[in-house]
Amino acid sequence: MNIAILGLGTVGTGVAKIVEGADAMTKAADLHVSHVFVRPEKADASKRLTSDYDAILNDDDVDAVVEVLGGIEPAHSMILDALRHQKHVVTANKAVVARYMEEFVQTAKDNVVQFRFEASVAGGIPWITNLERTLRIDSINSFHGIFNGTSNFILDQMTKTGASFDSILKQAQDLGYAEADPSADIDGYDIENKLCISLDIAYDTLVHPGDNLPKFGIRTIQAQDIDFFKQQGWVVKLIGRSVRHGDHFSYVIEPMLCRAGSIEASISDNFNYASLHGDSIGELGFMGQGAGMLPTAHAVVQDLLDVKCSNEHLDRCFGKTLQLDNRSDEGTYWVRTSAAQFKELAKAWHPVEHDGYFKVEDIDAQSMHDLMKELLLIDANAFMARESGGVD
Numbered sequence: 538m539n540i541a542i543l544g545l546g547t548v549g550t551g552v553a554k555i556v557e558g559a560d561a562m563t564k565a566a567d568l569h570v571s572h573v574f575v576r577p578e579k580a581d582a583s584k585r586l587t588s589d590y591d592a593i594l595n596d597d598d599v600d601a602v603v604e605v606l607g608g609i610e611p612a613h614s615m616i617l618d619a620l621r622h623q624k625h626v627v628t629a630n631k632a633v634v635a636r637y638m639e640e641f642v643q644t645a646k647d648n649v650v651q652f653r654f655e656a657s658v659a660g661g662i663p664w665i666t667n668l669e670r671t672l673r674i675d676s677i678n679s680f681h682g683i684f685n686g687t688s689n690f691i692l693d694q695m696t697k698t699g700a701s702f703d704s705i706l707k708q709a710q711d712l713g714y715a716e717a718d719p720s721a722d723i724d725g726y727d728i729e730n731k732l733c734i735s736l737d738i739a740y741d742t743l744v745h746p747g748d749n750l751p752k753f754g755i756r757t758i759q760a761q762d763i764d765f766f767k768q769q770g771w772v773v774k775l776i777g778r779s780v781r782h783g784d785h786f787s788y789v790i791e792p793m794l795c796r797a798g799s800i801e802a803s804i805s806d807n808f809n810y811a812s813l814h815g816d817s818i819g820e821l822g823f824m825g826q827g828a829g830m831l832p833t834a835h836a837v838v839q840d841l842l843d844v845k846c847s848n849e850h851l852d853r854c855f856g857k858t859l860q861l862d863n864r865s866d867e868g869t870y871w872v873r874t875s876a877a878q879f880k881e882l883a884k885a886w887h888p889v890e891h892d893g894y895f896k897v898e899d900i901d902a903q904s905m906h907d908l909m910k911e912l913l914l915i916d917a918n919a920f921m922a923r924e925s926g927g928v929d
């Protein structure tokens with residue numbers, strides 16, 4: 538099977554490495570990189586390294602296109618063009634999939650080709666595949682996990698080494714874990730894309746990234762926060778989670794305090810942990826590298842091999858209309874702030890101060906996130922984390 542790789546960055550290079558270095562005895566040896574699409578200044582006279590996309594689209598020998606450019610445009614148009622030219626498409630680009638899932642899936646159906654995006658959520662973990670496998674038997678009622686390798690790497694290194702946030706972020710960038718704009722990793726936007734994609738598949742609906750979806754990242758975490766929570770037996774993790782009740786679903790991304798010894802607390806480095814709950818399977822969790830060149834490329838190549846073996850994915854309809862509801866998701870949050878006004882802002886929930894942190898109990902996730910939005914306007918360095926209860 539001939540493939541064209543769009544974008545020769547971290548993931549594109551990884552895909553070329555796996556395919557071109559494949560042991561002749563493995564299935565990956567059946568793949569061949571015929572073209573690599575690069576910027577004009579990086580193209581050469583060969584047909585292989587090209588900036589001529591029409592040549593790729595019009596080459597009948599190209600069976601599949603791997604889109605790993607990142608971003609929205611031109612990735613969105615190039616994916617659609619490939620599908621319309623009856624090329625299978627495999628992508629790792631969660632930003633574009635989260636926004637255009639339905640259009641891609643419908644265009645693939647119309648052109649009788651496959652559209653696959655395993656690597657777009659949780660890197661090397663076969664998460665989409667296993668959501669779909671579970672759905673062959675069960676309804677999925679909830680899922681949660683650590684869906685960002687960069688932020689997990691930062692939190693883990695801060696906990697273990699005490700190094701500064703900025704120096705660890707720089708390491709994560711050098712290791713190829715971070716997004717082109719790493720604020721996507723530390724402010725929760727990358728997880729937002731991954732949660733939207735997971736929701737679309739798990740609940741057979743369509744949820745797009747947007748301001749209505751509560752997310753609080755780790756931008757403001759400090760060494761003192763890690764130490765304070767550690768003293769109480771907690772490990773801070775950035776968790777995305779969703780629960781479905783009838784035609785309502787909750788959706789939250791926030792730092793959570795996981796008990797030392799829990800699965801979530803033990804996820805280190807760039808690893809992710811993704812867990813679903815199905816009717817008959819119960820809890821089913823997966824752990825693996827969520828970011829990085831080869832783990833991500835592995836997931837892309839697995840998708841290509843599934844295309845080659847004509848392994849059909851579940852028929853995706855996105856037919857359910859669900860309402861977002863975070864009001865019934867109550868919990869206990871800890872807040873660090875220097876703003877004297879916090880007690881007044883949060884008075885409806887009677888915050889209690891302990892060693893410079895405020896404990897806010899029995900508050901729903903929506904109200905807490907609304908409260909933090911107000912607080913950040915006064916104290917841009919404020920941090921919050923929620924006690925886990927039930928997710929670990």
Ligand SMILES: NC(=O)C1=CN([C@@H]2O[C@H](COP(=O)(O)OP(=O)(O)OC[C@H]3O[C@@H](n4cnc5c(N)ncnc54)[C@H](OP(=O)(O)O)[C@@H]3O)[C@@H](O)[C@H]2O)C=CC1
Pocket residue numbers: 543544545546547548549574575576605606607608611629630631632656657660713714715716717827828829830833
């Ligand atoms: N890195 C990871 O661990 C993971 C990444 N992903 C996703 O995979 C995708 C790729 O990520 P990654 O490889 O890390 O990103 P990189 O920035 O390393 O690679 C993207 C490559 O595409 C090139 N590119 C971008 N736009 C164009 C264009 N218009 N024409 C030609 N070339 C272009 C870039 O060139 P230039 O440098 O010149 O801009 C760069 O070489 C992203 O969507 C990311 O979210 C998913 C899972 C894990």
Ligand SMILES: N[C@@H](CC=O)C(=O)O
Pocket residue numbers: 657659660684685686687688714715716722727827828829
């Ligand atoms: N930047 C992302 C890459 C994989 O999706 C991450 O750190 O998880």
